[in-house]
Structure formats: structure tokens, C-alpha cells
Amino acid sequence: MPRPIEALVHLDAIAQNFAAVRERARGRKIWAVVKANAYGHGLERVLRALDAADGLALLDLAEAARARAAGWRKPIVLLEGVFQPADLDEVVRLRLTVTVHEPRQLEWLAHARPASPIDVYLKANTGMNRLGFAGEAGQRALQALQALPQVRVAAVAMHFANADAPADYTGAARAEQQWQRFTQTFSDWRGERSVSNSAALFLRDDIKDHWVRPGIALYGGTPVTGTPACAFGLRAAMTLRSRLIAAQSVAVGQGVGYGSRWVARRPTRVGIVACGYADGYPRHAPDGTPVLVAGRRVPIAGRVSMDMLTVDLTEAPHAEVGSPVELWGARLPIDSVAEASGTVGYELMCALAPRVPVRVLDATDKEEGDAHG
Numbered sequence: 001m002p003r004p005i006e007a008l009v010h011l012d013a014i015a016q017n018f019a020a021v022r023e024r025a026r027g028r029k030i031w032a033v034v035k036a037n038a039y040g041h042g043l044e045r046v047l048r049a050l051d052a053a054d055g056l057a058l059l060d061l062a063e064a065a066r067a068r069a070a071g072w073r074k075p076i077v078l079l080e081g082v083f084q085p086a087d088l089d090e091v092v093r094l095r096l097t098v099t100v101h102e103p104r105q106l107e108w109l110a111h112a113r114p115a116s117p118i119d120v121y122l123k124a125n126t127g128m129n130r131l132g133f134a135g136e137a138g139q140r141a142l143q144a145l146q147a148l149p150q151v152r153v154a155a156v157a158m159h160f161a162n163a164d165a166p167a168d169y170t171g172a173a174r175a176e177q178q179w180q181r182f183t184q185t186f187s188d189w190r191g192e193r194s195v196s197n198s199a200a201l202f203l204r205d206d207i208k209d210h211w212v213r214p215g216i217a218l219y220g221g222t223p224v225t226g227t228p229a230c231a232f233g234l235r236a237a238m239t240l241r242s243r244l245i246a247a248q249s250v251a252v253g254q255g256v257g258y259g260s261r262w263v264a265r266r267p268t269r270v271g272i273v274a275c276g277y278a279d280g281y282p283r284h285a286p287d288g289t290p291v292l293v294a295g296r297r298v299p300i301a302g303r304v305s306m307d308m309l310t311v312d313l314t315e316a317p318h319a320e321v322g323s324p325v326e327l328w329g330a331r332l333p334i335d336s337v338a339e340a341s342g343t344v345g346y347e348l349m350c351a352l353a354p355r356v357p358v359r360v361l362d363a364t365d366k367e368e369g370d371a372h373g
């Protein structure tokens with residue numbers, strides 16, 4: 001028998017989240033962001049639930065090739081563009097849209113002689129200060145691209161640094177400033193714009209773009225730190241679950257796990273879960289991080305190790321060896337685990353380790369997935 005750990009990918013949740021996104025987008029087209037192997041869910045797996053998307057957004061030529069091999073015929077945009085001139089041959093062969101964020105990429109396009117024009121996304125740096133042309137350089141890059149017959153400028157794009165900021169926080173002012181800079185830089189541009197990530201899509205009504213780029217919302221993570229995903233009508237697409245494989249009675253003063261980080265202050269029953277950092281669980285999860293054992297929320301007690309983690313079973317007296325454990329999923333939001341661990345749901349999803357077996361559930365499998373018999 002394999003270790004009891006497994007991840008479930010709920011395609012019905014992804015389809016439902018996509019529908020929520022479609023409704024929020026109010027007629028705008030949707031790039032489903034599937035970078036990083038669909039935020040850890042598996043690119044080929046999620047495509048089945050995203051067939052209504054207008055395009056896929058990702059980073060890797062290899063992932064683009066996988067999407068084409070899986071039968072995806074609609075547009076695919078490379079969010080960071082190409083990394084060397086030779087990549088443009090693949091771009092043509094796979095019919096990709098490329099982001100241009102840097103003068104070198106513009107140079108490579110100027111020397112390319114594709115059989116048909118390459119679709120380009122021009123990326124502006126409006127305050128994130130990661131990728132893109134800032135200020136007037138954006139305007140000049142646009143003119144340079146428009147002068148190239150081998151290029152078709154499909155849209156101008158930007159990315160928010162603070163789209164998830166509540167209205168009373170200075171981050172909101174920064175987001176506003178980014179949007180203003182963007183509209184000023186491209187005030188003469190009459191073509192399409194692509195701006196909104198999940199947070200901007202769900203929080204802002206004033207962004208006039210044509211293509212939105214939601215990622216985290218599709219997978220049921222919250223787009224807005226501090227607000228549960230369910231408040232936006234989003235459902236967890238990933239469940240990570242396992243079982244108790246042992247239990248220990250720990251006497252007062254005894255420690256649990258490496259470094260004896262957790263020490264019993266009263267006689268305590270501790271459960272051992274078959275899930276560790278080699279499965280993708282965050283090693284830095286502190287004592288108190290919630291874990292669902294036999295339907296009860298119990299706290300982590302002791303340092304997460306490679307293959308196991310330990311929980312205080314005081315609040316789950318009925319739990320026994322073999323009891324089901326949910327690390328995150330429908331009943332224990334991944335964002336709660338992330339918050340306790342000082343990270344975001346994004347990182348936890350993406351870190352799901354290859355050694356964890358994944359089961360894909362369609363709507364009809366829902367009962368089986370939930371029962372964890």
C-alpha cells in the first residue's frame with residue numbers, strides 16, 4: 001500500500017471558479033493563467049475545466065508546447081516573452097503571443113522574418129518595477145513595434161503591485177497611480193489593453209481593459225489577502241489529504257520532533273500525519289498552524305519534518321491511527337494554512353511535490369472526493 005497522502009484536483013471547482021471569473025469580467029476576454037504547471041494543479045489536468053477560456057497565459061515554451069499537444073487551439077501568451085532569439089521559431093510554430101518587456105526582445109523581433117506576423121503584448125512598467133518599459137520608453141517601444149511589418153501589436157499590458165489593497169490602505173493609492181500612468185503612457189492607443197489579475201478583477205470596477213488575466217481565483221485561492229475565497233464565490237480546487245499513521249502520549253516536559261520545538265505543558269496525545277515538507281507542506285509552519293483531523297481543527301505541535309508532521313490531538317479525542325487528515329482543501333482553506341505559515345496560498349499550491357499522487361475528480365466524483373472513506 002502506498003503512503004496514504006494524496007492530492008485531489010477538483011475540476012468542477014475550477015469550472016465553477018471560471019464561471020465566477022466570467023461573470024466578473026463582464027464581457028472582457030479571459031486569459032486563464034496556467035503558469036507554474038497551473039499553480040501546481042497540472043497543466044493538462046486543468047485544461048479540461050478551462051476550455052471556455054479565451055486564451056492561456058504561461059511562461060515556458062515547454063508549457064506552451066504541452067498545451068498545444070493537449071489540443072489547446074486558442075491563443076497562448078508568454079507572460080515574459082522569449083529568452084533568446086531562437087525561441088521566436090517556436091513562437092511561430094506554436095502560434096504564440098509574445099510579451100515584449102525589454103529592448104533586447106524588441107531587437108530580436110526587428111531581425112525576425114516570420115512567415116506571418118507575430119502577435120505581441122507590449123508590457124509597460126507602471127510602478128511594479130519588475131518588467132516593462134517605463135514612461136516615455138513605453139510610447140517609443142509602441143511606435144517601434146508598430147513600424148515592424150512582421151509584428152502585430154495585439155495589446156498593451158501592465159501588472160499591479162497592489163491590486164489586492166483595501167481602499168483605506170496606501171497600496172490602493174499606488175494601484176491607482178499605476179493605472180493612471182498606464183492610461184497616460186498609452187493615451188493615443190486605440191487597441192486592446194490587458195491589466196487585471198485576480199485581485200484587480202474582483203476588487204476594481206474602474207479598470208477598462210479587454211483581456212483580464214486571473215490565476216489564483218481559478219484555483220480557489222483568495223485574490224485578496226485577509227478575505228476568504230468563498231466571499232468571492234470561489235471554491236478550493238486542490239485538496240491535500242493524508243492520514244494519521246501513529247499517535248503518541250507525551251508526558252509533561254517532553255518535546256516533539258526535531259529540535260523539540262514543541263514541549264508538552266500537560267499530558268498530550270499527539271498525532272503523526274503522513275505529510276512533510278518533501279510533499280510540499282511548508283517546513284516553516286509554526287506551532288498552532290491548523291490541520292483538520294477526523295473533521296476537527298487541531299494545531300501543529302512540533303517542527304514539520306521531511307515525511308511527517310505532528311499535531312496536538314486534544315481537540316480531536318476521537319481521532320485514531322488511520323483517521324483522515326485534510327492539510328488544505330474545501331474544509332480547511334489553503335489561505336488559512338498559508339496565513340499561519342507567513343506565506344500565501346499561491347506558494348503552497350505551486351509547491352505540491354511531484355511525489356504526491358494526484359487524483360483528478362470530475363463533478364460526478366464529488367461524493368467520493370469528499371467522503372475520504
Ligand SMILES: *Cc1c(COP(=O)(O)O)cnc(C)c1O
Pocket residue numbers: 033035079159196197198199213214215216217
Ligand atoms: C501570475 C500573473 C497573473 C495572475 O495573477 P493572480 O494574482 O494569480 O490572478 C496575471 N498577470 C501576470 C503578468 C502574471 O505574472
